[in-house]
Amino acid sequence: MMQKKLAYEDFVEGSTFDLGVKHVTAQELIAFASEFDAQPMHLDEEAGKASILGGLSASGWHICAMFMRMMCDAFLLDSTSQGSPGIDYARWKKPVLAGDVLTGRSTILAKRASRSRPDLGFVTMHAELFNQRGESVFELENTGMFFTREAVA
Secondary structure: OOOOOEOHHHOOOOOEEEEEEEEOOHHHHHHHHHHHOOOHHHHOHHHHHHOOOOOOEOOHHHHHHHHHHHHHHHOHHHEOEOOOOEEEEEEEOOOOEOOOEEEEEEEEEEEEEOOOOOOEEEEEEEEEEEOOOOOEEEEEEEEEEEEOHHHHO
16 A cells, blocks of 8 residues: 555644635536435526525535545545544535636644544644635535554554
């Protein structure tokens, strides 16, 4: 197995990860909504325009899924991640519409070694996604669990 580059020790408070770029398409919004959140504003452009969202919009849960993919591609898949005990909060701040282009960043807020498992540490992060106009559309804070470098050596 190839050794992962980012271990618990590599996460530095205040450091930021760029989450890349995600182009949001109508087809993916409809596909996700059809399976998981079949509300009209997520399935039909006209219904979306008639709603307070202003157009065919992503389900909040789809935004979470897009964020997770962006985080995986940016750094998580090349880390010793062992998952997360949960999230502190998620906020959907503005609608994500078909045609939007999302960018994001994840900032390390704090970290602490596990008291019960010396091979594991907890890293608290704050993440935010922005649309092509620079407007914050999504915000999340969570803690991830990462093996130490020694644990994977």
